[in-house]
Amino acid sequence: MTPFLDVSGVSFSYHTMEGETKALSHISFTVENGEFIAVVGPSGCGKSTLLTLLCGLAEPEEGTVLLNGLPVSQDHSRIGYMFQRDCLLEWRSVLSNVSLGLEIQRRLTPEAKKELLSMLETYGLGDFVNSRPSELSGGMRQRAALIRTLALKPDLLLLDEPFSALDYQTRLSVCDDISSILRASKKTAILVTHDLSEAISAADRVLVLSSRPGRLKAEIPLSFSGETRPIHRRNMPEFSSYFNLVWKELKSDDKHNS
Ligand code: ADP
Ligand code: MG
Numbered sequence: 001m002t003p004f005l006d007v008s009g010v011s012f013s014y015h016t017m018e019g020e021t022k023a024l025s026h027i028s029f030t031v032e033n034g035e036f037i038a039v040v041g042p043s044g045c046g047k048s049t050l051l052t053l054l055c056g057l058a059e060p061e062e063g064t065v066l067l068n069g070l071p072v073s074q075d076h077s078r079i080g081y082m083f084q085r086d087c088l089l090e091w092r093s094v095l096s097n098v099s100l101g102l103e104i105q106r107r108l109t110p111e112a113k114k115e116l117l118s119m120l121e122t123y124g125l126g127d128f129v130n131s132r133p134s135e136l137s138g139g140m141r142q143r144a145a146l147i148r149t150l151a152l153k154p155d156l157l158l159l160d161e162p163f164s165a166l167d168y169q170t171r172l173s174v175c176d177d178i179s180s181i182l183r184a185s186k187k188t189a190i191l192v193t194h195d196l197s198e199a200i201s202a203a204d205r206v207l208v209l210s211s212r213p214g215r216l217k218a219e220i221p222l223s224f225s226g227e228t229r230p231i232h233r234r235n236m237p238e239f240s241s242y243f244n245l246v247w248k249e250l251k252s253d254d255k256h257n258s
Pocket of ligand 1: 014015016021022023041042043044045046047048049050212
C-alpha cells in the first residue's frame with residue numbers, strides 16, 4: 001500500500017554568495033495516515049529545511065517527497081504549518097485571527113464560523129472570542145494559532161518548534177493540550193523540536209537527525225502501553241529508557257554536538 005507520506009533519499013543544499021551549505025543528506029522515511037512523528041536534532045541540522053521540503057516550498061536536489069504517491073506539488077492534500085511564533089495579528093480579535101485563513105480562501109461561510117466558535121469554546125478560548133491577542137497568555141495564543149491552522153482542515157500538519165517561545169510550565173501544558181487536540185482529530189502530524197522530552201512525551205515515533213548536514217541516524221518507535229497524554233507519559237518508567245536511547249543516538253559519532 002502507498003504510504004501517506006514517502007520521503008526517499010532526500011538531500012538539499014542552500015546556495016548563497018558565500019557558497020554552498022549542505023543542509024540534508026539522503027533522508028528516507030515514511031509516515032502513515034494518523035501518525036504523530038517527532039523529529040529531533042541539534043540546532044542548525046536541517047529540521048526546518050526538512051519541513052519546507054515536505055510541504056513543497058522547496059524541491060529536494062536529490063530524492064523525492066511523495067504524498068499519497070504523488071509529488072507534493074501535485075497532490076491535493078492540504079498541509080498546515082505552525083511556527084514557533086504564533087503570528088497573531090494584534091489589530092484583529094481572536095475570532096477574526098482564527099478565521100483569517102478561511103477568509104483569504106473565501107471559505108468563511110456561516111457554518112465555518114459556527115465551527116470555529118465551537119472550537120474556541122472546546123479549547124478554552126470561549127470567553128476570549130472578541131479579545132485582542134495581547135489579552136491572551138502565551139499558551140492561549142498558541143492554542144489560537146493551532147485553531148487557525150486546523151480551521152483549514154489540513155490532512156498533514158507540520159509543527160516547527162511550536163512551543164519553544166513558551167516558558168517551561170506553559171510549554172508542558174500547551175504540548176499536552178495540543179497533542180490531545182491532534183490525536184482527537186486524528187491528524188497526521190510532524191513535530192520538529194530540539195527538546196527530547198517533548199518529542200518522547202508526544203509522538204508515536206521519533207526520528208533522530210545528525211548534526212549538519214542532517215542524516216537520519218535512528219527511528220525510534222514509542223510504545224507507552226497505549227498512553228498518549230504527554231503529562232502521563234512523562235511519569236512512566238518507559239520515559240527515561242526512551243530518553244536515554246534517543247540521547248545516545250543523538251550523541252553517537254557526532255564530533256560537533258551543540
Ligand atoms: P534547524 O531548523 O535544524 O535549526 P535549518 O533547517 O533552519 O536548521 O538550517 C539548516 C542549515 O541550513 C543551517 O546551517 C542554516 O544556517 C542553513 N540555512 C537555513 N536557511 C538558509 C538559507 N535560506 N540560506 C542559506 N542557508 C540556510
Ligand atoms: Mg529550525
